[in-house]
Amino acid sequence: MDRKTIERNRRIIMKDLCFKLTSLIPPQHSKPAKELLSQLDQFDQAASYIKQLRERIEELERRKRLLALTTADETNNIIRNSVIELKLPILRFRDLGSCFEVVLISGHKKKFMLYQVIRILEEGGAEVVIASLSNISDNVFLTFHAQVKVCRIGVDTSGIFQRLQALIS
Template sequence: MQPGSGSSSKSDRNLVEKNRRMHMKSLYSMLASLILPQDSKANPPILVLLDLATTHVKHLQERIEELKQAKELLKGDNNRTQKRKRGAIAPVINLRNFESALEVNLISGPDKKFMLHEVITALEEEGAEVIAASHCTVGDMVSYIIHSQAISSRIGIEPSRVDERLKKLISLNY
């Protein structure tokens, strides 16, 4: 063994380690830019950043599942197609609560027996202000999405009452 070869090997290892640390720092920085709000100047510890990223990925996975279910409802399967031929399909209601905001998703067949203004009136009577409403027709299915927020943030919206009221409204008209 030559006297200079040991120090050369050690400096190579040091250089490799330095490059690895720089690469990891770059990756954490990129992750922070994707996870943290754009106006955030805070640089959280790596463990906090990884926890935030994990939570974000889980939220995205849940959202994917919700979208897959909505797609299946719109797309329908063979059983649903046969039911359509025989008769009407009951409307589907899905509520999503976001603190002082509420999103209502209604999916119905072509023979929709409810009026959109009745749904909006029910929301307003429960203390919600409708911010936006949209609809989409795919085949013979109609999907409505209504975004609302609480008129008063102190009072808020009671999602269970809204859900019960909308189901009653639809069951009366269906």
């Protein structure tokens, strides 16, 4: 191709990109004009809009961090205060049909391992989908979300519950 054709294609592409850029600016942000805006004015509006979006993002991120800190502190205080009042270890078993949730909370006197609980669940016919472990002060929180491996066979939830009770006793 000759240089003239290349330059014409470049101008067409740039004109198309400028149109796309101005189409992304919402009408409430663009200044109403009775005449057509020059490309320089359109670029200024786009730059102003981008700057406004960045400021909004920074403000929202600041508020998110502040809210996360506040929520985390409140949650930790609630957990710390409630666990002090409870007799450990604790087993909570919630059957949700084809899936279930197991929450174990242990103190420093009685600890059990993650693999022990997973083995009990899998031997009972369940498949562990999510497992999480958290340490808060001297307490260990184990949370398991499991589902039935084979729907036709099902899960022996009462057997699993009894074996978990025996584990924490």
